[in-house]
Amino acid sequence: MVSLAASAQVPRASGGQPDFSGVWQAVNAASWDIQDHSGELGVPPGLGVVEGGEIPYQPWAAARKRENRLNRKTADPVAANCFLPGVPRATYMPYPFEIVQTPKLIAITYEFAHALRTIPMDASPHPEGLPDTWMGDSRGHWEGDTLVVDVKNFNDQTWFDAAGNFHSDQLHVIERYTLKDADHILYEATIEDPKVFTRTWKMSMPLYRRLEKNIGLLEYECVFYQQEEKYKNAPFHR
Amino acid sequence: MLPSTVSRRIAIAPAAALAALAWLPPAFGQGRTPDGQPDIQGMYTRNGVVGLEAKPPVNPIDPSGANPLSVSNRGDGLGPYPSIFGRGGTVLRGGQGRGQRRTGIVDPPDRNLPWRPEEDQKRREFLLHMNPPVDLRHVELNARCALPGLFQGEDGNNPYQFLQRPGEVMILYDYNHTSRVIHLDGRPHVGPSIRLFMGDSIGRWEGNTLVVDTTNFNDRTSYSREIPYLSDALHTTERFSLADSNTIDYEVTIDDQKLFTKPWKIAGYFSRVPPGVASMEFACAEGSQTLLDIFGKPPEKGGPDK
Numbered sequence: 001m002v003s004l005a006a007s008a009q010v011p012r013a014s015g016g017q018p019d020f021s022g023v024w025q026a027v028n029a030a031s032w033d034i035q036d037h038s039g040e041l042g043v044p045p046g047l048g049v050v051e052g053g054e055i056p057y058q059p060w061a062a063a064r065k066r067e068n069r070l071n072r073k074t075a076d077p078v079a080a081n082c083f084l085p086g087v088p089r090a091t092y093m094p095y096p097f098e099i100v101q102t103p104k105l106i107a108i109t110y111e112f113a114h115a116l117r118t119i120p121m122d123a124s125p126h127p128e129g130l131p132d133t134w135m136g137d138s139r140g141h142w143e144g145d146t147l148v149v150d151v152k153n154f155n156d157q158t159w160f161d162a163a164g165n166f167h168s169d170q171l172h173v174i175e176r177y178t179l180k181d182a183d184h185i186l187y188e189a190t191i192e193d194p195k196v197f198t199r200t201w202k203m204s205m206p207l208y209r210r211l212e213k214n215i216g217l218l219e220y221e222c223v224f225y226q227q228e229e230k231y232k233n234a235p236f237h238r
Numbered sequence: 239m240l241p242s243t244v245s246r247r248i249a250i251a252p253a254a255a256l257a258a259l260a261w262l263p264p265a266f267g268q269g270r271t272p273d274g275q276p277d278i279q280g281m282y283t284r285n286g287v288v289g290l291e292a293k294p295p296v297n298p299i300d301p302s303g304a305n306p307l308s309v310s311n312r313g314d315g316l317g318p319y320p321s322i323f324g325r326g327g328t329v330l331r332g333g334q335g336r337g338q339r340r341t342g343i344v345d346p347p348d349r350n351l352p353w354r355p356e357e358d359q360k361r362r363e364f365l366l367h368m369n370p371p372v373d374l375r376h377v378e379l380n381a382r383c384a385l386p387g388l389f390q391g392e393d394g395n396n397p398y399q400f401l402q403r404p405g406e407v408m409i410l411y412d413y414n415h416t417s418r419v420i421h422l423d424g425r426p427h428v429g430p431s432i433r434l435f436m437g438d439s440i441g442r443w444e445g446n447t448l449v450v451d452t453t454n455f456n457d458r459t460s461y462s463r464e465i466p467y468l469s470d471a472l473h474t475t476e477r478f479s480l481a482d483s484n485t486i487d488y489e490v491t492i493d494d495q496k497l498f499t500k501p502w503k504i505a506g507y508f509s510r511v512p513p514g515v516a517s518m519e520f521a522c523a524e525g526s527q528t529l530l531d532i533f534g535k536p537p538e539k540g541g542p543d544k
Contacts, residue, residue: 081524084521098419100406100408101403102403105399105401107417109410114414114416115415116415118399118410130518133519133521134519134521134524217419218432218434221435227374231374234534234536235372235373235533235534236533236535236536
């Protein structure tokens with residue numbers, strides 16, 4: 001992917017950094033499959049977002065990915081259980097998210113399952129010895145006009161997509177957010193996981209500003225809706 | 239394996255207690271954001287918002303040992319309403335004495351709420367079917383890991399973080415990774431077909447008070463265990479008033495004409511936490527066994543995808 005310097009046209013915060021605040025959304029089919037794929041019933045076709053196309057799985061992990069894909073309807077943590085999608089999947093779920101940028105802290109709130117991340121911008125390190133998390137621990141810094149977010153401390157429960165692409169608790173994601181113009185972000189995510197992959201790999205995609213007048217996040221309460229369906233005839237044991 | 243029922247955690251850095259002694263708050267009333275809002279940013283605990291009516295019904299889901307109706311008095315602390323659901327926190331509560339501030343139901347002063355009599359009767363009946371819950375509708379929202387609405391985000395330990403940027407105030411809850419955006423840009427409310435747990439919030443500053451008008455609630459949010467639901471006619475007016483550099487007084491007018499003949503008011507306050515307190519991931523549905531425990535296993539359908 002060509003690296004694009006931010007133009008003078010981007011909105012800027014009072015401190016001079018690009019201002020990413022606003023409602024954004026990916027417009028692609030990566031949440032179904034981050035690689036090239038044809039359409040199927042309920043699966044929109046899509047160009048892959050993985051640079052080079054291939055994901056460098058270790059042999060055992062390639063087998064596990066194939067198994068995941070076969071079982072995806074009941075095994076995808078998002079499709080089957082509405083669990084928090086993790087990072088970077090939260091970014092390319094087919095729902096908008098909002099970035100609220102302040103000098104010391106950037107928050108990202110996602111419409112899907114009201115997922116929430118906070119990204120301290122104070123050069124603090126990842127805390128040690130804490131429990132694994134679904135959305136990871138995020139720490140941000142600026143590299144020129146690019147917002148770089150280092151994300152660690154994941155559990156091994158989330159998938160990258162609904163096609164079974166997975167990782168371990170050693171996952172380390174480095175996200176790069178670059179404003180190409182006022183309404184487009186170039187989003188890049190570098191993926192490291194020595195337990196699962198043979199080398200580092202990367203995905204990238206544009207993110208689009210939601211330009212509707214009065215845009216704001218609504219609620220997609222996946223867990224609640226799923227409970228309404230699964231437990232509509234409850235109780236089951238009496 | 240997944241963690242047990244609900245993972246809720248507060249981190250206090252080891253140095254927090256010492257750091258707190260050396261901590262000096264910013265001078266009151268001086269801070270302004272770049273767009274001129276009074277600067278209320280920071281991490282707070284919420285206190286005293288949920289209170290009791292003058293003559294409250296018996297709370298059937300109080301999980302304490304004192305409640306003979308509770309079915310969750312088990313040695314392992316699990317069950318339909320695990321004992322953790324009943325614990326209000328005191329770890330982070332600020333130094334301000336509760337007695338100095340208004341809390342709970344403040345209007346009417348005698349705390350006799352202006353219930354429509356038939357609706358009061360219905361809610362008392364509803365409460366009797368909540369433990370054990372007769373169906374999904376009678377399970378309280380906290381136990382379903384749903385968004386909490388405005389009142390059930392928890393008084394006590396789980397902190398709230400206020401962020402401000404031009405045109406917006408955002409409140410991040412530790413509780414169940416909830417967030418609220420309060421729009422200050424003069425936009426209208428969303429249309430009436432959109433219903434939300436957290437409502438649609440439009441705000442404005444009146445001096446040092448943030449006034450927030452919220453509508454578009456669904457009919458699932460609640461005020462307390464004793465008032466287990468409010469209607470979709472709910473309309474709230476919240477007032478966040480800077481009281482001193484560490485305290486935001488909070489007052490809410492609750493106008494729900496389907497349930498009450500006139501509005502009533504509650505109050506509470508937010509107090510700043512010491513430095514070193516961090517919000518952590520509050521995954522809820524990911525580990526919850528609550529509905530399985532209450533209702534048993536739903537019938538399987540489908541199988542592996544061939």
